[in-house]
Amino acid sequence: MRAHAVLTLLCACAAIxxxxxxxxxxxxxxxKIFGASCSCGYGCKTEYIYRTKEACMNALRERSSNICSRSPCVRGICTQTAQDPGFACKCEGTGFYGHRCEKACPTIPMxxxxxxxxCIVI
Structure with a gap:
């Protein structure tokens, strides 16, 4: 019984x-989203950003359906599209080009x- 009381006190101190x-x-x-599931508890608003488990589950479903969450672009900004393959990479300003911003810009005209x-810098 004493061990249970000590454990309860430790948990309360950790929460404080x-x-x-x-x-x-x-x-x-x-x-909050933790790995591939939602974890609910008590903490800072910046960590536990969803008010309900339902809101968290909706965000988790949206994340898994968005191909950009899998980081298909080597560099640049990923934008989800309706056309195959479902994303486009915006490479401007990175010094790279290509479907996934994977090719280095040439230093001399090709x-x-x-x-x-x-690769055009203005």
Whole structure:
């Protein structure tokens, strides 16, 4: 029985320490995406960003259906599209071009080929 009381006290102290780690007024109950599932508990609003498990599950479903969450672009910004393959990479300003921004921009004009527009620096 004494061990149970000590364990309960330790858990309570840990919860108080967690709340103190938050900015004043920022501790609350909520849920967060943890790996491939939703985890609910008590902590900072910046960590437990979803108010309900349902809101967390909706965000998790949306994340798994968005191909950009799998980081298909080597560099640049990924945008989900309706056309196959379901994404487009915006390479401008990265120094790379190609379907996944995987090719380094040439330092000299390429003979017989059009200079990639992603490589033009204005």
């Amino acid at each position: 320490a967690l709340v103190r780690a938050c900015e004043p007024g920022q501790a609350h109950s909520g849920c 003979r017989g080929l059009v200079f990639p527009h992603e």
